Amino acid sequence: MDTAAFAAALDGMFDGPLADGVPRDARFAAVAAEVPGFTTPAELAVLNLAARMLPAGEAYLEVGTFKGRSLCGTLLDAPDRSYLAVENFQEFGMVAGSSRAELARHLDRYVAGHRLVLHDADCFRLLARPDPVPEPVGVYFYDRRHPGWTELRDIRAPRDHDSRWANGMLLLAYRRPPGAAHRMTGDVRWRRAVQVHLRAPATALVWRSLHRLPWLVPLAKRLVPKRSRTVPAGVGADGSTAGVDLVGDER
Ligand SMILES: C[S@@+](CC[C@H](N)C(=O)[O-])C[C@H]1O[C@@H](n2cnc3c(N)ncnc32)[C@H](O)[C@@H]1O
Secondary structure (H helix, E strand, C coil), rough: CCCHHHHHHHHHEECCCCCCCCCCCCCCHHHHHHHHCCCCCHHHHHHHHHHHCCCCCCEEECCCCCCHHHEEEEEEECCCCCCCEEECCCCCCCCHHHHHHHHHHHHHHHHCCEEEEEEEEEEHHCCCCCCCCCEEEECCCCCCCCCEEEEEEEEEECCEEEEECCCEEEEEEECCCCCCCCCCCCCCCHHHHHHHHHHHHHHHHHHHHHHHCHHHHHHHHHHHHHHCCCCCCCCCCCCCCCCCEEEECCC
16 A cells, blocks of 8 residues: 555545545545444545555455445445455444344445455454455554554544544554564553453443443443543644544555
């Protein structure tokens, strides 16, 4: 993935300044209107550009598919590549089997014909295995920060849940240092163990309980810190955003 070319091409996807978040292609707004989800039309335009610039021999990886909005926008006119998505159907009210059917319906409509593999799995378990990703990952879309990766662009949202850029979008690049081992480092290994064996079961239990006992939702909102959804006030303000990460991994 040529991450520099990707970052340079970004502004051309928009009418007016990037911060205004108005994609030239109206189809992204149509996808966002039709498919329930969290990504804004502007974010779909960025993901779509990344997919369209993905070179042959590299894969696209998305973690957290929800009802399919990001995938449907990403794959509009996208080239024939390996696309992988991971969703564990345990959070954001995704406990019911109907969520799977709804996702399948949207993928049938927008994504048919692409080489897409959707894994119904916990990403922390699945991606620790060597086999699920058939090719080097050229684009990786995930809703978290990746400390230590090179920042290509930091698109700030003026406020949390902004209709143009949600809570901001970070474009990051990572290249494995030549000769570096493909093994997980010690700190990644123990963080992953905590995630898989403690946090994931606890989170699944909380979401299942909220689904069965909806009157607990206001209490849960008060108790759970929402730091990860917070952006600094004002475009261009200092401080970190916990937005959408999009990463080109050149190998
Ligand atoms: C913010 S939503 C994704 C929004 C989606 N990309 C869109 O465009 O609307 C995050 C999703 O990640 C899923 N998720 C959370 N933790 C996960 C995990 N460990 N493995 C796989 N999926 C996970 C949740 O179930 C949820 O559907």
